[in-house]
Amino acid sequence: MTERPAPSLPWRAYERLAMAFGLGSLALICLLWLPFAMVLYPLLPRSLGQALGRRAISRLARAYLGLLQTVCACRFDLDELDRLRGERSLIVAANHPSLLDAVLILSRLPDAVCVMKASLMDNLLFGSAARLARYIRNHAPVEMVLAAREELRAGSQLLIFPEGTRTTDFPLGPCQPGAGVMASSARVPVQTVLIEFSTPYLGKRWPLFRPPELPLHCRVRLGRRFDPPTDVRAFTQALEAYLRTELTAPPEAKAAGDLAGMASCPKPPAAISS
Numbered sequence: 001m002t003e004r005p006a007p008s009l010p011w012r013a014y015e016r017l018a019m020a021f022g023l024g025s026l027a028l029i030c031l032l033w034l035p036f037a038m039v040l041y042p043l044l045p046r047s048l049g050q051a052l053g054r055r056a057i058s059r060l061a062r063a064y065l066g067l068l069q070t071v072c073a074c075r076f077d078l079d080e081l082d083r084l085r086g087e088r089s090l091i092v093a094a095n096h097p098s099l100l101d102a103v104l105i106l107s108r109l110p111d112a113v114c115v116m117k118a119s120l121m122d123n124l125l126f127g128s129a130a131r132l133a134r135y136i137r138n139h140a141p142v143e144m145v146l147a148a149r150e151e152l153r154a155g156s157q158l159l160i161f162p163e164g165t166r167t168t169d170f171p172l173g174p175c176q177p178g179a180g181v182m183a184s185s186a187r188v189p190v191q192t193v194l195i196e197f198s199t200p201y202l203g204k205r206w207p208l209f210r211p212p213e214l215p216l217h218c219r220v221r222l223g224r225r226f227d228p229p230t231d232v233r234a235f236t237q238a239l240e241a242y243l244r245t246e247l248t249a250p251p252e253a254k255a256a257g258d259l260a261g262m263a264s265c266p267k268p269p270a271a272i273s274s
Helices: 011-044 044-069 079-084 103-108 128-130 141-153 176-184 233-246 251-263
Strands: 075-079 091-093 113-114 155-162 188-196 215-224
Touching: 011 044, 011 128, 044 075, 044 091, 044 113, 044 128, 075 141, 079 188, 079 215, 091 103, 091 176, 103 113, 103 155, 103 188, 103 215, 113 176, 141 176, 155 176, 176 188, 176 233, 215 233
Parallel strands: 075 215, 091 155, 091 188, 113 155
Antiparallel strands: 188 215
């Protein structure tokens, strides 16, 4: 990554305004959906509530990313994720460089269920929406695996970040065995997803109120699809090695990997409603 020229004072001011707008609009969107999610959670049957909750999160995430593109000089290349829409019983395993990662993926996968930290499930802004969508807490390993298996056997897509937290040592932190355990238990494949940012904005070592370096570019691409593992430990090692290799590969090697990853995925439907 080449070092960018020192930005002008007006551009620095714009970056600060863009940061305030981006964080503020996310909080506002969450607050607007909060009362509806709180009321609907106890009233709706589970199946209807989770379908509505997941679709609402996906549409709100897409709207939020649209705002960032329009106002905040952000550019998101997410089209490859559309190849996964309509697939059933699939684990989507992605690296985790930023706080935006779940928003990016869920904006294109409206039926996905997310494995979330218990602290986020109890958060004022995110908790009600996550509970309505029946997202899965990560606080109790056995309960988490059983809940994930139930969702996968019902045909859901499961989004998980194998590192367990945002990346601390780029390009990738150590992968945890959770994805392998869930895939082995439910006997479903694991589709890798690679997230790449032009800068580590909102990463683990990027303070929340540090302005971004704009324009911000993000690309999400499909990687290799792994068969259901029989050896969880070997699978976890192979998954980590693959992600690390792909995230450090030169551009020409990434292009070849993209073709291989796309070949392993079905073609998207002719028309997709958003």
